[in-house]
Amino acid sequence: MNELGLLSNGVNPVLLIVVPLALAFAVPLIGFISKKIIKYIPVLAFLFNLIIAILLIPKVLHQPIIVKIGGFQPPFGINLYVGTVGILFSTLIALAGFLVSIYALNYIKEGPKEKYHILYLLLLTGATGVVLTGDIFNLFVFFEILCISSYALVAYFGNRAGIESSIKYLIQGSVGSSLLLIGIGLLYGQFGTLNMADIANQIQSASSPSIFVPMVLMITGLGVEAAIFPLNAWLPDAHSSAPSSISAILSGIAIEVGLYAVIRVLFTIFGASNFLMFFVFLGVLTLLIGEMSAFSQKNIKRMLAYSSIGQIGLIVFAVSLNTQYGVSAGLFQMISHTLGKGLLFLAAGYMIYRTASMDISSFEGIGKKMPYTSLAFTIGTFSLIGLPPFIGFPSKFMIIKAALAKEGILFTVLVGLVLLGTVIEGAYFFRVVQVIYFKKGNGNQERKEAPITGLIPMFIFALLIIFIGIYPNFIIKILNSAASELLNKIDYIRSVLG
C-alpha cells in the first residue's frame, strides 16, 4: 500500500485526459507508419488510463486532488477536480473503454477504421474530461467532444438507418448543447466566473429567479444526453444503429456521463435539493416508459436501448432520493448498468454478426451455436433484472432500501412502481433467454464462437458482474465517499477555493 501511495504521488490526473487526446491526434500520423497497429492504440490508451485511475484511487479517497492547469489559483484558470466521483467515473470509463477496444480489434473490420479509432478515443476523452473538470465551460467543451464523436460513430456503418438516426441524434443533441451553452452564458454573465466551485459559492447568496432560468436551461441541455424522459427520443435509434461496440459505450458510458453532469449541476452548483422530488417522479416515469417500450421490441438492440432508458430512470430515482444511501445506490446502479449493458451489447454484437439479423427470433437456438456468448448474454440479463448473485442485485437492494428508508406511503407506492418495472424487465429478458436456449434453431447448427478478442472482454465483464455481485463491499467504500462528495457542497467549494 505504501509503495502504491508513493507510486501514485508522482501521477498527475491530467494524464487521464491528455494521453488519450494526444493519441487520438497521433492516430493518423501512426497510420503513415503502419495501418495495422492503429487498432491497438485505444487498447493501450485505456489500459494506461485504467492503471492510472486505479493508482489514484487510494489517494483520492483520502483527499480530492485539485489540478490547477497552468498554475493559476482557482477561481482563475481551469482546474480539474479529481474527487471520488471523478475517479470512480474515470475508472469506469477506462475499464469499459479498455474492454470495448479489445472487442473492437476484430469487430471493426470494415469502413473507415482509422476514423473509428480516432473518434473512439475522442469520445472517451470527452467523457473523462466531463467527469474530471472543475470548470463549467470546460465541461461544455468536453461534453461537445463526447457528443460530436458519438454523432459520427452512430453513422459509422454509413447505411441509411445509421445516418438517419445520427442526424436525429445530432439535431436533438445540438438543441441540448445550445440550451446548455445559453445556461452557462447566463451564469457567467451573472457571476463573472466559470469555476464551478466559485459559482456554487456565489449562488448561495443569489436571488432564486435569476438562477432558476440558467438551471432549467442547463438541466434540459444536459438531460438530452442523460436520456431523461422526455428528452431521450434519440436514444433508441442511435443505440440500435451504431456498431455494437459503440452501443456498449453509448449505453454504458455516454448517457451515464450525461447523468453525472446533471447530478453535478443540480447537487453541487445549484444545490437544488427541493427540486429533487420532481426528479424522483421523473425517474419513475422514465423507468416505466423505458421498460414498457422495451417490452414489445422485436429488435434486440432496440430492446437493449429502451432498457437503458429504464435503467437511467432507476438511477435518477435513486439519486434524487437525496440521501447518502440513495446517492450511493444510484452510483452503484450506474456501475451495474455499465457492466451489465456493456456485456449485453458486446454479446449481442457477435450474435447479430453471426445471424446477420437483429431480430430476436433469429437467435433461436443460438445457445448451441455460440455457447459462451449466450452464457455471457444470460448473465447480463440476469444482472440487469437484479437477480442474485449478480451485480444488479446489490444495487437494486440498495435502491429499494434507500427508497423505503424515506418514510411515507408515497415512497412505498413509488417502490411498487419501480418493482413493476423490474417485473416487465424480467418478462422481456427471460423471453430472450428462452429464445436463445430453448427454441430449436433451424439451418446451420455448426458451433462457431465469437473470436477470442470478443470473448475476453465479455468474460471480464461477466467476472466483474459476478464478483461484485457476491462481494459488493469491494466498492462500497468508494460509493459512500462519492455520495458524500455529491451531497456535501460546502466541502467541494472549500477544497477548491481553499
Place this chain on the structure above:
Amino acid sequence: MSLELLIIVAFGGAFLTYFLGKISSKLRNSFAVLNALALVVIIACLYGQTMEKSFYFGFFSLPLILRNNVLSWFFAIAISVLGALSVIFSLSYMRNRERTDFYYLMMLLVNAAMLGIVFSGDLISFFIFWEIMSWSTCILISYNRGPALAAGMKYIIMSIIGSMAMLVGMLSLYTTYGTLNIATLSTLVASSSHGYLLFLLIIFGITFGIKNAVMPLHTWLPDAYAEAPSPFTAVLSGMLTRMGIYGFLLIMYVIVGAGATLHLGHGFFTFNNILAWLGAITIVIPTFIAMLQNDAKKLLAWHGIGQGGYMILGIAFGTSLGMAGGIFHTLNHAIYISLLFMSVAAIQYRTGGVRDLNSLGGLIKKMPIAFIGGLLGICGLIGIPLTNGFVSKWLIYKTLILNGAPFLAFAALIGTWGTILSVYKFLHNIFLGQLPEKYKNIQKSPFSMRLPIIVLSFAILLFGILPGIPLKVINAIDVSLGFKSLNVTLWGIASDSGTLNTINIFAVVLVFGVIIWLLFKAGRKAPKVDQYDNYAAGAAIPKGKYHYTVDYYNPFYRMATPYLKDFVDVFYMKIAKWTQNLCNTVRRIYTGYVGNYVMYIVLFMAFLILIQLKWSVF
C-alpha cells in the same frame, strides 16, 4: 459436520457435475448421484444439532447466517432425499436427451438453493437462495421447449412478482429494525403495531402464496408441472412448491410469532381465518378442475394445488395439532405426489412421452412397479387409512373440528371426495382396462426408475403405519415454535377428541384381509380373463379397441365444465394482454419524427418553468 460444508458440497457439486459431464457422461451420472447422496448423509448427521453461524460478511457487511434447527432439518432432509431419488430417477429418464450436463447442473443447483433456503438464518441469504432457486427453476421448466416456454414464462413472471414483494417486505424489516437476522427479528417484530404486522404478513404472504400456489395465485402451477421434465416435476411438486409452506411457517410463526399472528383482525376477518378460507378454496376448486383433466401430469398438478390447500388449512389455525397436520401433510404430499409423477414419468419413458389418459390403459402387467407406485400414491393422495396421507388429513380434520370450523371441514371433505373421483380415473386409465395394441411389447421400467418408486412406496406405508417416526420430529418443531407438545407414540397421536392408533387399524385391516382372502380361497376359483378380453369380463364385445374410459364422467363434465374454468388464469391472461397493449401504446411516444422530439425538449423546459411559477419550489 458444518453447514458451510453442506452448502459448498451442494453448490460445488452442481458445477462439478457439469464439468465432469464434459469428460464422460458415466462419470457425471455417478458423481451426481454421489453428490446427492452425500447431501443426505451430511444432513442426516446434522440431526438434533442446533447451530447458528455467520459465514460471510461481504454483502454490505450484513452477516449472512446459516443455522440449523429442527424446522430446517425437517425440510432439509425431505429436500435432500427427494433430490437424491429424483437424480437417480433421471439417470435413465434423461439418458438419451440433449444437454444432460446442463440438466443435471440445474437440477442440483435447484436442490442446493432449496437447502440454502431452509438453512438460512437471515433474510438476505434466504432471499438470495430463493432467487437462485427461482431462476434455475424457470430454466428447468423451459427445458422441454415448445409449450414449456410459455409455462416457464408464466412461472418466472409470477415468481419475480413474488420476489419483489419479498424484497419490499425484507427491506422494510431491515429499515425498521436494522437487522435481518431471523432469530433477532423474531424477538423484535411481535411488538410492532398491528397494521405493520398485517403489512408484513400480506407482503410475504404474496411471495409464499405464489410459490405454494394458493388460490388466486396458483395459475403458474398447472402448466409448469405439466411441461417440466418429469423427474424435475417430482422435485418441483414435492418440495420446491412447498418452500411456500416453509415460508409461511417462517413469517407467521417464527418472525411474527404465533402470539401476534393469531390476533390480527376482528371477528371473521382475522388473518389466519382468511388464510384458512383461501386454503379451503384452494382445496375445492382445483380438485374439481383436476377431474376434468385428460393429461396425467395436469391432473396431478391440479391436485398439487389442492393438496397445498390442506397444508395451508393445517397451519393457518396455529394450534399444535393443526401445525403438526400441516407440516406432516407437506412431507406426505412430497412423498406421494413425487411418487405419482415418477410413475407417470416411467410410463412416459416407455411409451415415448405419452401422458394423455385416453390413449393409455392396461399397463398393470407390463409395468407392475409403476402400477404399485401409482396405486399407493393415489391411496396416499386420497388419504386411505394405513397410508401416510390419512394421518395428516386426520390431524387436519381434527383441528378443524376442534376449532369449530364445520364449513372448512366440509370443504376439506368435498376435496377428498373430488380427489377419489379424479385419481381413480388416473389409475384406471393408465393401468387398468384394455391394453392398447401398440403397447403390447412395452417393457417394464429400468432399475434406476424402479428404485425411487419402491423407496417412496415403502415410505407411504411406513409413515402410514408408523406415523410416530416423522411426528416425533414434527412435534419437536411444534415445541420449538412455541406450541404445546403433542402426545405422540410410534403408532399414533392423541388429540382432545380421540386418539389415532394405526396399529389397531392395521390389525383390523389385516384380519379382514385374511378373512376375505380365505373366503376367496374357499369359494369357486374365478376364471382368468385375458387382458385383451377384460372389457366385459370375458363376454363377447365388438372387435377393435373399445375404450370406455374416453369421456369418463361425461355427464358430470357437461354439468360442471362451465363453472370449473380457471377464471383467475383467464383474468391474468387478460391483464397480460392489456399490459402488452399498453406497452405498445407507450412505445408510440417515440414517433420517429424528429420534430416531435425537439418539441418534447421544449415542452420539458416549459414544464419545469411551469412548476417553478406555480409552486416556486426553487
